[in-house]
Amino acid sequence: xxxxxxxxxxxxxxxxxxxxxxxKKEGSGTYSFVETIIDPKHVRDWISNKPxxxxxxxxxxxxxxxxxxxxxxxxxxxxxxxxxxxE
Numbered sequence: 001x002x003x004x005x006x007x008x009x010x011x012x013x014x015x016x017x018x019x020x021x022x023x024k025k026e027g028s029g030t031y032s033f034v035e036t037i038i039d040p041k042h043v044r045d046w047i048s049n050k051p052x053x054x055x056x057x058x059x060x061x062x063x064x065x066x067x068x069x070x071x072x073x074x075x076x077x078x079x080x081x082x083x084x085x086x087e
Contacts (some may be wrong), residue, residue: 019043 022031042052067082 015040017043019046040069 004027016037018035018037020033020035023034036046038046038052045052
């Protein structure tokens with residue numbers, strides 16, 4: 001089986017490699033080429049038909065935007081609670 005890592009592609013902060021391998025078709029016995037663009041760390045696994053384990057990057061937490069009205073409502077509710085305890 002022929003295998004080759006052909007080119008390295010850089011886009012922004014990501015780095016990719018174009019890999020090509022030759023695969024024999026079972027029915028006719030002819031060969032065809034399969035191409036993919038993947039992370040350079042996974043080229044050997046892809047060529048040897050091993051499953052590629054991809055890292056899952058957790059999403060960044062989204063900060064909730066608080067309006068002035070919500071802050072005022074929260075202060076009022078705290079003051080109401082304090083007033084209830086005093087009585």
